Amino acid sequence: MATAAAPEESAPSKCFPTVTHVILDLDGTLINTEQLVDEVVTSVLDKRGEFTAGQLHKAIEQVRGMRPKDGTKAILQILQLDTEIHSVDDVLAETGELLNQRWGEVNMMPGAKRLLDYLHEHGIKTALATSTPSDFLEKKMESHDGWIKKINVVATGDEVENGKPAPDIFTLAMERLGVSDAKKCIVLEDTSLGVQAAKASGAFAIAIPSIQNDQKTYETSGADSIIKSLYDFQPERWGLPGFEDYLDVQVKDTAGETQEPETHQILPLHPAINLGGPVVKGFGRGSKTLGVPTANLEIGPIKLESDKLAPGIYFGWAGLRDGEGVTDGKNSNTPISSTYPMVMSIGWNPFFENSQKTCEPWLLHDFGDNGDFYGRELRLSVLGYIRPEANFVSLESLIERIHKDASVAKAALDLSQFRDKRKDTYLLFGET
Ligand code: ADP
Ligand code: RBF
Ligand code: MG
DSSP states (O other), rough: OOBBBOOEEEEEOOOOOOEEEEEOOBBBTTBHHHHHHHHHHHHHTTTTTTHHHHHHHHHHHHHTOOOOOHHHHHHHHHHOOTTTSOHHHHHHHHHHHHHHTGGGGBBTTTTTHHHHHHHTTTOOEEEEEEESOHHHHHHHHHSSOOGGGGGSSEEEGSSSOOTTTHHHHHHHHHHTOSSOOGGGGEESSSSSHHHHHHHHOOOOEOOOOSSTHHHHHHHTTTTTTEEESGGGGGGGGTSSSSSSSEEEEOOTTTOSOOOOOOEEEEEEEEEEEEEEEEOOOOOOOOIIISOOOOOOOOTTTGHHTTTSSSSSSEEEEEEEEEETTBEEEEEEEOBEEEEEEEEEEOOOOOGGTTTSSSSEEEEESSSGGGOOTTTSSEEEEEEEEOOOOOOOSSHHHHHHHHHHHHHHHHHHHHHHHHHGGOOOOOTTTTTT
């Protein structure tokens, strides 16, 4: 039987060594602080000069991964602000105060909890190496239910002479882990400065880019591997035990080249993520270009929930509230809702280089003449992850892959643990 690989770690280097210890960055790798930091830093800088949103965004992105003080200093320099008037300490104090009021808004990154549980359960010695100074770290972690205590050692930005991209923080983390050979450590990092620091310390580095479509920068930083999200980390490639929560589903080859079923691995989500809202217009190319209609949801109102999902392809059930006048025939005032299997893409559609994130489910049902549901309420229960978003050499290969995703979704939804979730009251708009 042919076996399709689980979500793949992409090159640069395909030949991975054996490691024993894991070192984790915090911001942007384990917790989703980047957007909050952007918002706050932007508001503090905005009143200090005439900047475009683009200028500010670019400046903030250039300092990602640095310690707060180093980052602030660098930003003021990039923006050519007079530090006699706008001192680093003033700007830092103002951002710090605003951020300290809002750390409670920050969620964990998709897959972070799973990774930490895995490391803990397997007794894999783990360090946190963060640019955050220790007093800041305490406030940042207040609303997180103590998971940091499960990490063996912590190294903070205030404890080292030089911040990332210098190797100091990783060297300190290794010392505390009691590792003398840096080649026994794998670092997980979202910033290119962090990857540079990890490589300079002698460790191996996996990049999980926080910046969209910037593969080149991470390759230049020396990343040994670049993955799309923590869901795609494959520890067995690094000589560590594998994750045990994948489920196998059998799928017949849709291209018809072989009659043998393929095994695909899917990752159940705990908890399932519910997303809902009216169906809106997308790019108008789902049906036209791909022959795959996708009922787009507006991303703004579902931001908080959708950010709990890494960009990628997922399966689940969809509930569609029927339009006006469509009733269940028993009580003419009661609109009926139906549920359907669905496969969806959430992210930036690299093949089309979208600059906006989209959430697009394809309902695996032929609606025939009733297939226009713009404006109607759609609810999704997202149950599992299939694969990362990818780029394709041709439109045909993207289409073929989407059809394979649909087969994987149907097979997964047929598993007993997902089959019954179709009757979820959320999907039925509270009707049972
Ligand atoms: P858009 O770019 O506006 O999303 P698409 O070409 O992707 O347009 O088509 C999506 C629309 O097609 C949906 O909003 C819905 O009205 C309709 N549709 C018909 N059948 C389906 C289906 N099985 N799954 C999703 N949408 C469907
Ligand atoms: N777009 C990509 O660029 N890369 C993908 O890997 C990808 N996978 C998809 C998988 C599924 C199940 C669906 C429904 C869509 C996927 N798309 C992907 C999105 C596709 O580009 C998008 O639906 C169309 O561009 C319509 O907006
Ligand atoms: Mg669409």
